[in-house]
Amino acid sequence: MLEARAEAPFAAAHEDAAPRLVTWRSLAPSYGLAALATLLMGLFAVSWGTVHIPPLAVAEILLGRLPLVPAGDHPATWSAIVWDIRVPRVVLAGLVGATLAYSGAAYQGVFRNPLAEPYLIGVAAGASVGATLVIISPLAVTAGVLSPLPPAAFAGALVAVGIAWMLARAGRGVSTVSLILSGVAVSSLGTSVVTYLMLTYTDRTLSILNWVLGGFNTATWTRTQILLPYAAACGALLLPYARTLNVLQLDEDEARRLGVNVERVKLVVLGLASLATAAAVSVSGLIGFVGLVVPHTVRMVWGPDHRRLLPLSAFLGASFLIAADTIARSADAGREVPIGVITALVGAPFFLFLLRRQQRARVMP
């Protein structure tokens, strides 16, 4: 034993080991695994629901669309339920979950604040104002292609973020503290406007509240088509900034001294994340906790490196929201449970857990 220890300093091979490198290639296996896990979660979700459809039948129904695969013999309603109800819901829930989660990771990276999440600087409040204005207007509100609701919510979200950004500007840049304050101000204003409208247009109160709570019970392929380009493009454009976001964790002055154009990075990262979040809430309402809880979880398990944090948050967010939506549509025997309730039921205990962990870290040497 003693000899081995004496030997250790001279174990040249081990000593000379260079620090482990994080490259896109080295991360590929973890991305692949995460994608696979999400896919499995999706398949599980599609086989689960109020109507009991045996997994074998589900597999037949799913594969039956492929050429050369024989279509099985099962009730026509089953096929409709799987392809027209469950699959669109699962896909949309996954896409929204991924978007909210990676946007949350981006926000947390820029603000370096554990409470940061994608609704921080006004996306949620702005979207709800836009949606409410459409709901109370004579415009028809349908779940169809030409519904003006998603564009209105989207526009509202972007306007609110733009206002918050303008308010926070001072001189050359935008300080994160100013942005948080202006974001809170804009959000409060938006919320009070929506509340007032809800109480004035009482025959629409339920519709407005319903939109705000969010959910996937009216999920359609159209909504997925609306969200997909934004979610994919913003996610892809954020990934190159992952390493820079790591450097940003050093505090802005240090990052500047390392050559990072901090103001531009903040603008680009928050801009992309806000755009993606605006698109997500415009098709699914305001679902809370995903953008906050998922990135924290990924950080706790896999570390703070954003090259891992951003993509893994996306996958975990997708799985999380798919699971939550499955519970939302199956827990109460054919009745919908608002999905925000489920995410909150997970989120609140999670906060307590984070708090205890924080306290324990202080107590132990």
Add this chain to the structure above:
Amino acid sequence: MLEVRGLRGGYRDRAVLHDIDLRVERGEVCVLLGPNGCGKSTLLRAITGALPLAEGDVRIEGVPVRGMSAADVARRVAVVAQAAPLPERFIASDVVMMGRTPHLRLLQSEGRRDAAIVRDAMRAAGCWELRERYVDELSGGEAQRVLIARALAQEPLLLLLDEPTSHLDLRHQVATFALVRDLCRARGIAAVAVVHDLTLGAMFADRVALMADGRIVAAGAPHEVLRAEAIAGVYGVPVRVVPHPVSGTPVVVVAPPAGAARTQGVAS
């Protein structure tokens, strides 16, 4: 190869620095001394280009800093700030690797060469054995070595240190100064350090610049600059300067105040 000429600059409503001329050669350590508020840290900021200059010029190897992008500056100048905050849950080698940022493009990942530079920097700074440790768990002295390693990883021509030792105990203060001086000599890096401790600064510096009210009142070798009258004039405290019994560098000792108050200002 750091040349500052006729520099005047400051904040929006008032100029802090006046008429600054400074020259530091490769491999030299120049220590900035002076009371609080005399402009030492501001001068460092002006050198990196973070401060807008009303007049004057800062050149590194003949290239003016004005007009350089942040990345261009970062490829030439590395800064070790006072007790810089370190992010949670990153390990030391990750933090040192961040020093490679100015040399990497947006989509580019770190490569084997970067890893070799990091290893070399951490060895030189004496923190290689800390490479897998979480930075938020390091002691003051250990963290300082990691920051120095990160600065080295930038492959700088110029190293700026802003009170790098004020928060460290005596042993680590000495270790840090020695490390910086040895690294600069070995790698031909010029260094400018803002320091509080006159004696330690003098012991490790090749040149000293004494500042007061935004001006350099004296610059040169330590024993030339650190004279009792000059120090008393700048700091407003009576001192005695004696040669160090081992190194021969000036040791500044505070003279106990007499009953009667002394006048401020330069005593001849």
Add this chain to the structure above:
Amino acid sequence: MTRTRSTRLGLALAVAALALLAAACGDSKSGSGSRPTPTPAASFPVTLDRSDGKTLTLDAAPQRIVSLSPGATEIIYALGAEGSLAAVDNQADYPQAAKDFPTKVDAYQPNVEAIAGLDPDLVFVATDSDGIVAALDRLHVPVLFSDLNTVTTIDGVYDQIRLLGRATGTSGRAEDLVAALQARERAVTGAVADVSDGPRVYHELDSTFYTASDASFIGDLYRLLHARNIAGDGGGNPYPQLTQEAILAANPDVIVLADEEFGVSVDSVKARPGWDEVAAVKDNRIYGVDPDVISRPGPRIIDALETLAKDLYPEKFG
């Protein structure tokens, strides 16, 4: 599809006999005059029970009534007592005279001062929002509070009519109205008495699949018609939200839409992905209904019953 009033009225006349004609005559469609309602001397003073357990005593027939409930407004007009109205709520839209009534007050966010300022001698409240009942009590304004949530059946509507009859001194007319409505009700329920397995019904309240369960007022109508509400008892919830999967699995025979004002139409329902296998869609049995008529506890509830009867049993009521 909505049907015109005259078709319904014609149908009602064909089914009922003399009692229906009397009720139709009693149904005042003209605008309100300003002559006070004649009252038999013996009906006052009258003591009425409120939903909060207190009682209200009226010494004389009220002449300045403020109605904070659109259902009560309809009943008051049906009783011919509209001459005593001082103000109606801003949701009132039937009959036309109520919609055009010059003085309106907000019923959901009631302003106590505005109401008291009208110097009413009776305020009818169906929803105690913002503590309006207590506030009016403090100002010694006579308040008749009859909680809307307690009206869960058609019999509850009859009780409302009787209550308002006593409050306005028109008990005689109230009894006549109730009798006429009951006759029409019996005509409908009699015709479906032999039905043991009525059609499965999905009643849609809005485009996110909110429905009315057996526990709701609307659910009571379906119960009378022996229809099977796919929402069941809603787990106790009168207005649960269903999942699309559950709706498809339940395969309703008839779909009743109460959300056409939200842009939902027969065609948009048919176009919903996955719904083409639903019996109601295949058999083209999707009907719209006026949400005000069907959910307001007033005399038109029997109109709603008759409409639904025809939708559910075209072979019996066609």
